Amino acid sequence: AEEPGAEAPTPGETSESLSGPVVIDGSSTVAPNTEVAAELFGEVAPDVQVSVGVSGTGGGFEKFCNGETDISEASRPIADD
Numbered sequence: 001a002e003e004p005g006a007e008a009p010t011p012g013e014t015s016e017s018l019s020g021p022v023v024i025d026g027s028s029t030v031a032p033n034t035e036v037a038a039e040l041f042g043e044v045a046p047d048v049q050v051s052v053g054v055s056g057t058g059g060g061f062e063k064f065c066n067g068e069t070d071i072s073e074a075s076r077p078i079a080d081d
Contacts, residue, residue: 018045025053026060026073034073 024034031054038050055063057074064072 019047020049022048022050022071023053023069024050024071024073025055025063025069027057027075028054029075030073034071 022038024038031052034052038052041048041050052073053060053063053069057076058079060069060072060074061078063069
């Protein structure tokens with residue numbers, strides 16, 4: 001399956017040469033911090049589109065495990081199930 005986010009930079013590559021989507025989802029508690037981080041990252045890598053969803057910690061883990069997101073926000077440890 002194709003990765004939903006941008007590829008990692010190769011050695012010598014700068015943030016200005018990065019492009020593509022990065023999908024983040026999870027905790028509503030953590031989301032405000034992630035939104036600020038996404039905004040600041042956009043200033044140094046304007047061709048990367050970061051989306052921040054809020055489906056809850058469990059929902060974010062589920063999406064991450066299904067390969068739907070690149071990063072999962074969590075306000076608690078992941079449960080075994």
